[in-house]
Amino acid sequence: MTMFHFLNCAILTFGPHAVYYSATPLSEYDTLGTSIKAALVYLGTALVKLVCLATFLKVPESEGFDPYQEFLKALIGFIDVAGLYFALTQLTHRNISQNHKFQAVGLGWAFADSVLHRLAPLWVGARGLEFTWEYILQGLESNANLVFTVSLAAMGSLMWLRKNKPRTLIPVIYACAGILATMPSITSYLRRSLGWHIPKVVGFELFASLVMAFISWQLFSACQRPSL
Amino acid sequence: MGASAKGEMLESVYSVLALMFMLVACVQLCDAATVVDVYRLIQYDLAGVPFGSRLANLNHHALSSPFVAGADLSRTVVIVPVRDVNMTFIREYITQRQLLGGLLLLLPQQFNPESKTDTVEGDQINGEELMRGKLAELEQLLIHANIPKVFQLLVFGWTGMFGAVIVEAKRGIEMSFGPSSGGVVKVYCGEKFGVRSEFGRLWYPVYFAFEDNKIDAILADIERNDAIGQPATATTGGSIKAKVFYSKPEDLVNLLALKGWLPGSKADGDANQLPTIAIVASYDTFGAAPALSVGSDSTGSGVVALLEISRLFSRLYSNPKTRGRYNLLFGLTSGGPYNYNGTHKWLRSLDQRVRESIDYAICLNSIGNWDSELWIHVSKPPENAYIKQVFESISSVAEELGVTVGLKHKKINISNPRVAWEHEQFSRLRVTAVTLSELSVAPGLLESTGGLFDSRYFVNETAVLKSVKLVAESLAELGDHTVEANLQQDVLDGMFTFYDSTKAKLSVYQVASVTFDLLLLLALASYLITLYCFLVITTRGLDDLICFFRRPSRKVKTA
Incomplete structure (x- = not known):
């Protein structure tokens, strides 16, 4: 019975990644290699991030929101952006279109993130006798994270790979990417400083992910039009 | 060659992976929302017959x-x-099993021996008194009602008091009794006193816990569930599961006696020739929950008084x-609840000369x-010289303190193995002894031996102090540092197994x-x-989607 619950939570956490891969043209063009490369880059980035966090951050004594520490954390969070930049521009990809490249990179990135951060707690926690909503919420969070990562990868691909963008849209793209990159700090602020409960935070994340996905989609298609 | 090496390597990788998976799967999961300390109802055997909660x-x-x-x-x-608690429910579930x-x-919480709150508010006392009565009744039900009176008769050798109907049966004697013990009790006595009773056991675990915030919250949750009308079963509704991790019971009987000796002084010689006065207290308790049975009043007060008296006199005796x-x-x-078995053992082990000098x-x-x-x-007639002396000295101090002391x-009865007072064990060995107690009549077996309600909360310090004064001053009127204190270990005889x-x-x-989980799965699938x-x-x-749905059906057709 507890195994059943574990399976449910695992489906919620990792199912969307698989569905995304198989439903979109990613599967048709066989972009699995790109995703795996992105996942490996994610692992490297996570290692660097961990080292930075361990070096620069103090162990929080209280649950309060410390602006300085959070600022440092957000700065360290930008290592992610660097990693994405590396995955998008420096890696040699087989000839796939930019359109699919950012999706594959985002997908691999988000999947690696989910596996690294959520699989172990899920395995240990969701199989326990105790029932909590925590793991279901965590699965939903993973969904939101997938959307954020793909959106961020889309913004990155616009920033670094596309040359002929409409000039008016450039600040919007950068602002959008900035918001997406600082999302972990924003949720942390909501949770720590405003004292939101986890269901509320997850709801916010889901809502924000939908909004950001819509905005980045519009930006992406707007940038594509002149090139067509 | 290279291929085989590669295969071997893959195999070793697989075995390592399998090992890791097994290790991960074996991680013990016991993180609960709430963990509460619980105290189990006593489990014991009386002459080989099981009593108490067996699971x-x-x-x-x-x-x-x-x-x-x-x-x-x-x-x-x-x-x-x-x-x-609903007493009728308890009665039904305990006595009718x-x-x-x-x-x-x-x-x-007040009954928790570990709690430090001893402030009593005025309006609380009435409620506490009620509570105490209720607890006494509950304990009575849990321990005493389960020992059939017949059984007490058999074990303690009384006959004829209840008018037993003795019927010869094939394998032994069947005795049946009327409602004197709260229901018809049947005991089969086989050969060699092998008594089988179906009465005293509870085939389910009974635990005690103390009310606190955690458990109150749980209780509120459960009540909410019950009110919604979701009966707690494995298939419906969110419910709460309780799990006790526990080790198997084992026999555990030890009697420890502690002896202290303050020698008096005699102008011309040997302290051994001086007469001796013994002050004795029994510290063992027996209650519904052994871990909670502290017996603050029944035994604790006596022990505290004894220690205080020994402190006073050791100071006095340190100066020649x-x-x-x-x-x-x-x-x-020890062994007080069980006919003062420990006292008996201790007295037997004392040096003959010491015992005679008492x-x-x-x-x-x-x-x-x-x-x-x-x-x-007392068990000797009040005319006995020593008893007169003790009574007079104590009552004269009592008069000064403004309290009265009565003599009972x-x-x-030598043929009755029941020993109601500790001094009776002394009397059986021809040592004059008295028991000082607030109880006016002798308690029955396993009664007033440190039950649930017998906690620190109901003990009056001034009463203990007064008792100390009473005994100490009466001794001083007759009038060491401890040079000798030793510990002695014995095994409890008789019919009890714990x-x-x-x-x-x-x-x-x-x-x-x-x-x-099924509903969750459906929701996730959709x-x-x-x-x-x-x-x-x-x-x-959209066309691709439609194609996707059509394709398999076409395949089926072509197949």
Whole structure:
């Protein structure tokens, strides 16, 4: 019975990644290699991030929101952006279109993130006798994270790979990417400083992910039009 | 060659992976929302016949009341605060041995021997008195009602008092009794006193816990569930599961006696020739929950008084000028609830000369909760010189303190193995002894031996102090540092066998039912399908989706 619950939570956490891969043209063009490369880059980035966090951050004594520490954390969070930049521009990809490249990179990135951060707690926690909503919420969070990562990868691909963008849209793209990159700090602020409960935070994340996905989609298609 | 090496490497990698998986799967999962200390109902054997709660494992759904419609009581733990327990329910489930998954009784925090709150508010006292009565009744039900009177008769050798009907049966004697013990009791006596009783056992675990915030919150949750009318079973509704991790019971009987000796001084010689006065208190308790049975009043008060008296006199005796003309012997004995078996053993082990030098012994028992009246129990006629002396010296001090001391004489029946007072063990060995107690009549077997309500909360310090003063000053009127103190270990004889694992941790889990997980699975499946359709439509167009659904059907046709 507890195994059943574990399976449910695992489906919620990792199912969307698989569905995304198989439903979109990613599967048709066989972009699995790109995703795996992105996942490996994610692992490297996570290692660097961990080292930075361990070096620069103090162990929080209280649950309060410390602006300085959070600022440092957000700065360290930008290592992610660097990693994405590396995955998008420096890696040699087989000839796939930019359109699919950012999706594959985002997908691999988000999947690696989910596996690294959520699989172990899920395995240990969701199989326990105790029932909590925590793991279901965590699965939903993973969904939101997938959307954020793909959106961020889309913004990155616009920033670094596309040359002929409409000039008016450039600040919007950068602002959008900035918001997406600082999302972990924003949720942390909501949770720590405003004292939101986890269901509320997850709801916010889901809502924000939908909004950001819509905005980045519009930006992406707007940038594509002149090139067509 | 290279291929085989590669295969081997792959194999080793697989085995390592399998090992890791097994290790991960073996991680013990016992993180619960709440872990509560629980104290188990006593389990013991009396002459080989099992009594008390025989089971200790608990892993059931919880209910707040046994009257929830549609609940399968044999698979649920009923959690009830003693404060509002329904006595008829308890009686029904204990004496008639209805099937129950388990019973968890919540005691008020004041009865917790470990709690430090001893401030009493005025309006609380009435409630506490009520509570005390209720607890006494409950304990009576849990321990005493389960020992059939017949059995007491057999074990303690009384006959004829209840008018037994003795019927010859094939394998032994069948005795049946009327409602004197709360129901018809049948005991089969086979050869060699092998008594089989079906009465005293509880075939479900019974635990005690103390009310606190955690458990109150759990109880509120359970009550809410019950009110919604979701009976707690494995297949419906969110419910709470209680699980006790526990080790197997084992025999555990040890009697420890502690002896202290203050030699008196005599102008011309040997302290051994001086007469001795013994002060004795018994510290063993017997209660519904052994881990909670501290016996603050029944035994604790006596022990405290003894220690205080020994402190006073050791100071007095440390100065040769103030050393008395008596040796003082202090004894802390065990086995009190079981006919003072430890006292008997201790006396037997004393040196014959020491035992003969004892002029008299004063036993302290239940002196923690009295106002103005104390009793001296004796088993020799009051005309005895020593008893007269003790009584006179104590009552003269009592007069000064403004309390009264009465004398009660109860003869010993040598053929009856029941020993109601500690001094009776002395009297049996021809040592004059008295018991100082607030009780006016002798308690029955396993009565007033440190029950649940016999806690620190109900002990009056001034009463203990007064008792100390009474004894100490009466001794001083007749009038060491301890040079000798030793510990002695014995084995309890007789019919009692006890079990350990009196304390456990109760983990309370909030569990979801299978139905919930099934619904969750359905919701997830529909979510993923919708997501799939949405992604296909937005990235490839509606036609692709339709094609995707058509393709397999075409394949079936071609096949």
